[in-house]
Amino acid sequence: MKDSRPAEDHVAIRRRRFCPACGGRFTTYERVQLRDLVVIKSNGRREDFDREKLERSIRISMQKRPVEPERIDQMISGIVRRLESMGETDIPSKTIGEIVMESLARIDTVAYVRFASVYKNFQAADDFEKFMSELRPDIPPEEQA
Template sequence: MHCPFCGHDDTSVLETRLTDGGSVNRRRRRCPSCDKRFTTYERIEVMLPVVVKRDGSRVEYSREKLKASFTLALRKRPVSAAAVDDAIQRIEDKLVTMAAKEVPSERIGELVMRELKKLDKIAYIRFASVYFSFNDVGEFKEVIQEVEKSRRR
């Protein structure tokens, strides 16, 4: 591992810990040349499918885009960052187990809605309003009634 400070190509590992439920190795390293310390993270690289947009274009899957969608829907809502990360991880796990090379963006939207519904009903409605492109208040009412029905069950 190259030192990010001086570029020396041989650093030593001081400590290794498992994080994120054992799926990530966190390593504290020291550079023998400049004596600076830094942290690296090692995770398994899984191949996530390419996302097929509604217009037929294809884009690489982006965890950052998914997180941005969650963040926007959950803005000012009492949901922890850890809960959001767990929801995103469940979505990615589902995408990996599908073992498909391509996945429609609508399928990812459905997975996001399912996770938001578990996390926060208001965020779910916010996301649904954009996802379904609501045109009037009646469509909002329908989704709210659906949420209320599922809450009573």
């Protein structure tokens, strides 16, 4: 026996299942995958797209931020749908990073800066200063602190 309905984010199917052998009940979530995506890394290496890896990196940048988990889930699903609907199966990691940064910038500036610091591989405080001056070009550097 199973009971199916859309999950809260409306991009997955939530199924309540019953095992006739043991009598246990459990829930599964199923997502529609439009196509298998391959990520082209900056060194030319190819690897299968991993939604969980994307989700982990976004959730790390969103740690302790005042954003509802449902909003984060919606953002992740939106990014994946956007990647799947690009028409290409091979997607450069740079493209994924840019889309993630664009999405984070709309939701939370701190998470955006956190993600960018890893994505752009900041090595020194000067890298942050330069990035922040690009983020807020209309504010003189001495007033940004």
